[in-house]
Structure formats: C-alpha cells, structure tokens
Amino acid sequence: xxxxxxxxxxxxxxxxxxxxxxAGVSGGADSVALLYILKSLExxxxxxxxxxxxxxxxxxxxxxxxxNFVRELCxxxxxxLLCGGADVPxxxxxxxxxxxQAARDLRYTFLEEARQHFGADSVAVAHHMDDQAETVLMHLxxxxxxxxxxxxQPKRDRIVRPLLFARRDEIEAYLAxxxxxxxxxxxxxxxxxxxxxxxxxVMPYLSAHLNENAAENIARAALLLAEDEGxxxxxxxxxxxxxxxxxxxxxxxxxxxxxxxxxxRSLRIxxxxxxxxxxxEKKHIEAVTSLLAAETGASLDLPAVRAETEYARIxxxxxxxxxxxxxxxxxxxxxxxxxxxxxxxxxxxTDPKEFAPDGFTANFDRDKLPGGLTVRTRRPGDRxxxxxxxxxxxxxxxxxxxxVPRRERDVPLIAAGEEVLFLPGFTAAETVKVDGETKxxxxxxxxxxxxxxSANMRSYIHIINQGE
Numbered sequence: 001x002x003x004x005x006x007x008x009x010x011x012x013x014x015x016x017x018x019x020x021x022x023a024g025v026s027g028g029a030d031s032v033a034l035l036y037i038l039k040s041l042e043x044x045x046x047x048x049x050x051x052x053x054x055x056x057x058x059x060x061x062x063x064x065x066x067x068n069f070v071r072e073l074c075x076x077x078x079x080x081l082l083c084g085g086a087d088v089p090x091x092x093x094x095x096x097x098x099x100x101q102a103a104r105d106l107r108y109t110f111l112e113e114a115r116q117h118f119g120a121d122s123v124a125v126a127h128h129m130d131d132q133a134e135t136v137l138m139h140l141x142x143x144x145x146x147x148x149x150x151x152x153q154p155k156r157d158r159i160v161r162p163l164l165f166a167r168r169d170e171i172e173a174y175l176a177x178x179x180x181x182x183x184x185x186x187x188x189x190x191x192x193x194x195x196x197x198x199x200x201x202v203m204p205y206l207s208a209h210l211n212e213n214a215a216e217n218i219a220r221a222a223l224l225l226a227e228d229e230g231x232x233x234x235x236x237x238x239x240x241x242x243x244x245x246x247x248x249x250x251x252x253x254x255x256x257x258x259x260x261x262x263x264x265r266s267l268r269i270x271x272x273x274x275x276x277x278x279x280x281e282k283k284h285i286e287a288v289t290s291l292l293a294a295e296t297g298a299s300l301d302l303p304a305v306r307a308e309t310e311y312a313r314i315x316x317x318x319x320x321x322x323x324x325x326x327x328x329x330x331x332x333x334x335x336x337x338x339x340x341x342x343x344x345x346x347x348x349x350t351d352p353k354e355f356a357p358d359g360f361t362a363n364f365d366r367d368k369l370p371g372g373l374t375v376r377t378r379r380p381g382d383r384x385x386x387x388x389x390x391x392x393x394x395x396x397x398x399x400x401x402x403x404v405p406r407r408e409r410d411v412p413l414i415a416a417g418e419e420v421l422f423l424p425g426f427t428a429a430e431t432v433k434v435d436g437e438t439k440x441x442x443x444x445x446x447x448x449x450x451x452x453x454s455a456n457m458r459s460y461i462h463i464i465n466q467g468e
Contacts, residue, residue: 001166001174005037006044008165012154017046019121021160022114024107025051025073025081027066027183030126032073033171034163036180038124039077052114052123054107055085058099059185066183082117084110100193108159115158127152127161130168133218134198145282146229151222167215236265248274249315252292263289274316276305288314297406310405329376332414334442338375340412343424343448345375350443360447362414362421362428366440369432370416377410384420387427395420402426414444424448 009015023038025031038049053070055063067083074081092102111123132151139148154161163171175182191197206214239262243254250270255263264285271280271288284302291300291307292314300307306319332338338345349366382395399409414422421429424446434441 001033001170002037002040004165005162006041008154009041009045009160009162014122014124014155014160014162015045015047016121019046020048020050020118021122021124022050022052022082022111022118022120023079023124024111024126025053025070026185027053027069027073028126028185029172029175029182030128030163030168032180032182033174034124034126035073035077035079036178037174038162039079050080050082050114050118050120052111053081053083054110055083056088056103056107057085058088058103066185069181069183080118082114084113086110098193100195112158122155122158122160124160124162126163128163128166128168128171129219130199130203130215132164132222133203133215134195136218136222137198137202138194146225146232149222150226150229151219153226232261233265233269236262236269239263240266240269245313248317249310249313252309252312252314255314256292270316271302271305274305275318276303276316308406311403313405315405327377327379329374332373332375332444334373340375342410342412343446345412345414345444345446347442347444350441359425359427361443361445363434364421364428364432364442364444365434365438366442367438369421369442370419373414373416373421375412375414378413378420381418382413382415382420383418384423385430386423387430387433389430395423411448412446422446 015021021038023031023035025035035049035051038045038047041047042049051070051074053067055067057063059066067085071081071083073079086106088103088106089099091097091106092099095102097105111125114120115123136149136151139151142148152161152164154164174180191200203215211217239254239258240250243250243266245251248270255266258266267285267288268280271284280303287300288302288307291298291309294309296309296311298309301319304319305316308315308317326341328341330338330340332345332347334347335349336347338347350363378395383392384395384398385392386398411424413420413424419429419431421432422444
C-alpha cells in the first residue's frame, strides 16, 4: 500500500518536494490509514505531515472519544495536530442545509484553516475508489453533466486524494494486518442521507446482481470521462481566448458560432473569471446563451455577476461593481487645472500653429467660446455638433452611433448649458473649431485618473480603429 500510494502521488503530482501536507483525520479506518501511510512516506516523498481533526458534535460523547483517539494517535506518531469543531446540526438548521451538506462545508472550511495554521501547501483527504463510485452515482441520479460524472479528482486546488486508487476492503486489510486501531462512526451505518443509502444498498446490489467489479468499473468510467472533459475544457479555453476583446468582454457572434458543448464551457470559464465561481447552474448558462443574441443594452443578473450586451460584445462584471456615476458640475478654469472625480482638465492659451495630437486634447478658437463654460457629467437634453460632423444632434445618439458601451459614456465633458463643446476621447465641437481666421487658441487637455485610464482609452481606441 505504501509503494502504490507513493507511485500514485508521483503520477498525479500530488506533492512537491519539501512541502507540508495536512491530513484530515476523523479517526475512521480510511483517515487513520492515510495518516500512517503519509507518515511512512515522509522521506520518500520529501514531505512533512501534519494533521487536523474536526468534531462535528453530531454524536455527543462518541464524537469526543473520536477526538481523544486522534489526539493520542498523533501524539504516538509525533504528528502535529490541530483540532476544531462546530455544532453541525445547529448550522444545518440555520442555513437550511442537510446534515450531510453542513458537515461537509464546515469540515472543509476548518481544513483550510488548518492548512493556513501549519503553513501547509495542501490538504490530504482519505477518499478511495468506493467513495468515487458512490460520488459518481449520486451525481448521475441528480442529473449532473460531464463534469459531475468525472467524480473526484486526485488533485483539485489544494485538496489531494492519495488513496483514490484503493478499494475500501484493501484499506481495512492494511490496518488489520498491522493491528492498527481505528474508530467506527455509527452514523455511517444508518440509512440516512443519499451517500449512506448508496453505500449500504445500491452499491452492494450492483456488485451482487450486476457486476462484482461495479465500483472499479464506475471509477474507471469516471477516469475516462475526466480525460474527455479535460480535452473539452482546453478547447473551450482556446475558444474563449479567441473571442476575447478586452477585460471580461467577448465577441457575441464568435461565442454563438461555437458548438454547444464548447460554448457552454467557455461561458462557465468567462463567468468564473468575472467572479461567479459557485452556484452557476445549467439554467444560468442557457440564459447567457440567449443573451448572446439579444439587442444591445440587454442585461442579466447571475450569481455574483452581471452580464450585459454591448453592441457586438457581451461583458461579464462583478455585480458589486455596478455603480452609476455621481453627477457633478464645476466651472472650467481657463488658465490651469479643473479637477473632476474621474480626471483633470488643463487649459492654456497656445500658438495657433500647434495642433491637437489626440482625442484627449481640444483646440478651441478662444474668441468663439461662449461664457459660462463648465465641466460636468452628461445629462438628458445634451446636444453635440462634432467637429466636421453633418450637424447638431443629441449627445446620446452620437454615443450610440459610435457604439460606446453605456458604462463608458460618463467621461467628464465641457459644455455651455446644454451645448457640449468637448467630449474627451472623441472630439471638440464644430462651432468652436480653429480655422484660418483664428487669432487666439485655448488648448484644453484631459488626463484621466489612473484607475479610469483604461476605460477612457478604450473609447479613444475605438474611434482610432474606425479611422476617425
């Protein structure tokens, strides 16, 4: 068992040389065997082993005896131990979870705390091949997709499963041959909860009446499916990268053109990158797929993320970042700096022979400028006659025609009443342009704050790409 565990760990890259691993030890046969095996392999794998025990407080004094057993075991093996616990039944009631769900969530939370406590690189849990078969069956009857049917992986994030190759009876035989004691959790023998029913009724029936190697075959099928899922995930990652246009924004048509198995995975990856790592279900992916073909400006609220269509793109943003720019208005300083929440305007008179180098600088005919110039946010009723444009129109229509996403329309602008004279990232107004009769030029340059620079530059780059 020691040799096979070492080979399995090396095959799947479970541990790095010199790393520390925390073994989750309940006191049951599987976790006790895991602790003994990992401790014996410290030199071979170049690892340091610690342990963590979580008291679920479900079985009263029996659970306390489990904890004492683990304490003595770790003391005997000279393994550093951290113990913790929680009232799982109370947590299940308060959070509306099953006892099984609440126990799992609290246990893994504690194991991560233990990993941080020891400064460890990973947490080892004692799942084995029979657990794998039970997990795949549970996912199957719940209607899981391919990812769920892959079951548990040897390594996922910081969780490693060094015994996933072994059968339950192999582990029990290992302990019996060495006269290693362990504890028995009597709740595992009760027909309560989906996993216990599968373990006590379904798997024995399959082995007895359909195939004695049912557990091995189910685990083997999960391994093959995991290979297929890995390939599809890689293709989805490539497709998403090809469809990416800027941060968390993707070409809608490119995504729609993907085969459904690749598209659904690409969308899951996109949502995860935007912050929706949990609670994303099939219905959410179907809703986003429908949004791909929706009109511009359509949106969809998802777990932790908001999806929005922006012309040819779909963008995913963390829901908490959705904010409306606060309105502001301040007089334009005609000689010096005018500050705004998003950036600053710098104004100075300059030589008529000089010209504006980019869309963030405007050259005004000083004598054509009206009085009462202000720097402010856009507002309903604003009108704009863009430089060399066909005429005056609503600012909103101008921005829509330029395909500027709604979230990028709130740059500060210079206006006289409802007449917009300069829209940074775009252009100045025709009515105040410099011409052959100009005697005095007022140059105004807008410099965005660093945190807003990327959004402003996207608007400007958009114009450059259109050849304006």
